Amino acid sequence: MNKVFKTLIIACAGMTILLSGCKGPGNSGPGNSSPVNIVEPAPEAIETIEAIEAINVYIENSGSMDGYVNGVTEFEQTIYSYLTDIDISNITDNLNLFYINSKIIPFGSNVRDFIENLEPATFKQRGGNRGTSDIANVIDSVLSNTKKNTVSILITDGIFSPGKNIDADQYLVSQKTTIRGNVVKYLEHNANAAIIVYRLSSNFNGIYYNKIDARSNINEQRPYYIWVIGDAGQLNELRRKAPDSKFIGGGVKNVFSVSAGNRTVNYAVKQGSGEFKLDRQDPKKTILKWKKDSKGKTSGMAKFSVNANLSGFLLDNDCLLDESSYRLNDNDFDLNITPATGNQSGYTHSINLSTAILKKNFAVSVKLLIKIPQWIEDVNDDDGSEAVADKTYGIKYQIQGVYEAFTYKNDCYTEIKINIK
Amino acid sequence: MNDIFANIYLWFEGFYGSSLSEYLWGYNCATEDYSNPQIFKQVGLMMSGISLGIALVYYYVINHPEFAQFRHWFIMLIITAVINLFAGWGWVYSGFINGEIGDCVMYAREASGSIISQLIYASDCWMFGVANAIVSIGFFCIFSLIVKWKSSNAGHSPF
Numbered sequence: 001m002n003k004v005f006k007t008l009i010i011a012c013a014g015m016t017i018l019l020s021g022c023k024g025p026g027n028s029g030p031g032n033s034s035p036v037n038i039v040e041p042a043p044e045a046i047e048t049i050e051a052i053e054a055i056n057v058y059i060e061n062s063g064s065m066d067g068y069v070n071g072v073t074e075f076e077q078t079i080y081s082y083l084t085d086i087d088i089s090n091i092t093d094n095l096n097l098f099y100i101n102s103k104i105i106p107f108g109s110n111v112r113d114f115i116e117n118l119e120p121a122t123f124k125q126r127g128g129n130r131g132t133s134d135i136a137n138v139i140d141s142v143l144s145n146t147k148k149n150t151v152s153i154l155i156t157d158g159i160f161s162p163g164k165n166i167d168a169d170q171y172l173v174s175q176k177t178t179i180r181g182n183v184v185k186y187l188e189h190n191a192n193a194a195i196i197v198y199r200l201s202s203n204f205n206g207i208y209y210n211k212i213d214a215r216s217n218i219n220e221q222r223p224y225y226i227w228v229i230g231d232a233g234q235l236n237e238l239r240r241k242a243p244d245s246k247f248i249g250g251g252v253k254n255v256f257s258v259s260a261g262n263r264t265v266n267y268a269v270k271q272g273s274g275e276f277k278l279d280r281q282d283p284k285k286t287i288l289k290w291k292k293d294s295k296g297k298t299s300g301m302a303k304f305s306v307n308a309n310l311s312g313f314l315l316d317n318d319c320l321l322d323e324s325s326y327r328l329n330d331n332d333f334d335l336n337i338t339p340a341t342g343n344q345s346g347y348t349h350s351i352n353l354s355t356a357i358l359k360k361n362f363a364v365s366v367k368l369l370i371k372i373p374q375w376i377e378d379v380n381d382d383d384g385s386e387a388v389a390d391k392t393y394g395i396k397y398q399i400q401g402v403y404e405a406f407t408y409k410n411d412c413y414t415e416i417k418i419n420i421k
Numbered sequence: 422m423n424d425i426f427a428n429i430y431l432w433f434e435g436f437y438g439s440s441l442s443e444y445l446w447g448y449n450c451a452t453e454d455y456s457n458p459q460i461f462k463q464v465g466l467m468m469s470g471i472s473l474g475i476a477l478v479y480y481y482v483i484n485h486p487e488f489a490q491f492r493h494w495f496i497m498l499i500i501t502a503v504i505n506l507f508a509g510w511g512w513v514y515s516g517f518i519n520g521e522i523g524d525c526v527m528y529a530r531e532a533s534g535s536i537i538s539q540l541i542y543a544s545d546c547w548m549f550g551v552a553n554a555i556v557s558i559g560f561f562c563i564f565s566l567i568v569k570w571k572s573s574n575a576g577h578s579p580f
Contacts, residue, residue, distance in 0.1 A: 271525040283455060
């Protein structure tokens with residue numbers, strides 16, 4: 001009997017020691033005691049973007065543009081620098097330069113020659129109908145020539161010139177409608193299209209034409225606009241190689257960007273962001289057994305966060321972090337957006353939701369809205385009688401036309417939906 | 422069927438905590454799904470094997486008339502529980518110290534990335550060992566009732 005006991009104790013002690021250090025298959029991993037996630041990272045999601053075959057640059061050479069090129073101006077220096085950055089970035093082998101008003105006039109590909117020839121006399125020499133600025137027509141010409149894998153850059157003062165004896169208000173609405181129609185047609189053949197509009201400023205020394213073409217000589221800072229049109233992925237790449245921050249002179253004052261909406265993005269509920277379990281069948285988008293926090297600053301509130309990759313929309317971070325850029329389907333939820341950190345799945349932002357009212361068998365939806373930024377209204381001149389500092393006559397109608405085209409079928413870039421069971 | 426061990430261990434989740442539970446379920450922080458091997462299942466199979474093995478040893482290897490009382494069977498039960506306590510603890514603790522537990526279940530972090538709190542501690546590994554010991558007691562009882570019948574000397578034990 002004692003022998004049995006002794007044998008047993010020795011056998012058990014041996015088994016205990018053996019099994020305490022035992023590991024099963026698939027549990028092995030590199031030794032690391034520091035607080036870092038060493039689980040093998042998910043492969044980086046690589047979006048395949050086709051190469052840009054050509055970038056076409058159009059400078060509007062109507063009479064109202066002469067003041068920007070009279071002598072050596074910030075306008076010329078900024079455009080020269082921007083086009084040089086594009087040229088040397090090797091993003092394309094074909095950089096084509098044009099003048100544009102009632103027609104498109106080719107210039108060639110030499111950026112330096114192009115800039116050195118930016119003078120009122122040269123503008124006049126290039127021809128076309130310089131007397132009026134039919135912005136809708138100019139934009140339509142550019143859109144028509146923006147083929148697959150082509151990016152178009154349009155540089156314009158953005159001022160409407162309805163001319164004498166024309167009802168200016170009706171003209172603006174008509175131009176907006178025309179722009180909307182032309183952009184909708186463009187989108188039908190370019191489902192992944194995007195448009196960026198930069199607002200910059202330069203000294204202007206020349207004749208300012210108001211809405212009835214009355215002239216006044218001015219020598220002051222005036223805004224101008226650079227439109228960039230093309231595939232959203234290609235514009236993202238262009239912006240990466242010739243970033244907004246590199247515009248010289250006063251730099252970019254404001255940006256409006258819009259791309260095709262109703263797209264799916266990669267997102268997932270953030271593990272540990274609240275008191276809940278993830279649904280093992282759908283861990284990224286469904287939570288179970290959701291409870292209110294019982295301690296800490298958020299005691300009494302039920303919360304969770306969703307990590308999402310919002311990088312594909314050409315929107316700047318201020319816009320993405322602004323709660324007013326989003327729409328919730330339930331007013332009982334509070335929303336807060338923060339940058340996403342410490343993830344290996346390429347998430348850019350965390351959408352943080354909280355509520356004092358627990359919901360079950362419910363789907364909470366957060367939509368990233370397509371919006372016109374407030375600055376458009378701020379820099380719009382509705383009167384058009386004279387040059388107003390930092391304002392452009394009718395600019396909001398151009399942007400509204402573009403906005404209405406992109407929101408023709410839906411008004412949100414993407415929707416994030418989380419099921420609560 | 423795949424989750425039978427997990428569902429049993431979940432009865433004792435209060436011992437070792439929900440964060441360790443996510444790791445044991447096989448949550449993969451990188452892919453944000455349960456694609457890592459499920460440790461509940463691995464530990465459960467090991468625990469079953471130990472419990473069955475010790476039951477078989479008692480009834481067919483030891484199988485001694487002087488070691489066939491209820492108290493002797495109870496000693497084997499305790500041995501099973503102790504072995505499974507250390508086995509369960511050891512399995513999970515090795516993952517803990519080797520940094521194999523994903524960051525997202527190991528720490529709660531601020532939006533900036535700085536750590537708010539640690540969610541899993543070494544003591545949670547011990548508590549999982551305790552849970553494993555308790556589960557093994559149940560399995561040992563069940564296996565005893567199943568395998569004891571052909572034992573020539575201990576078949577009447579525990580009852």
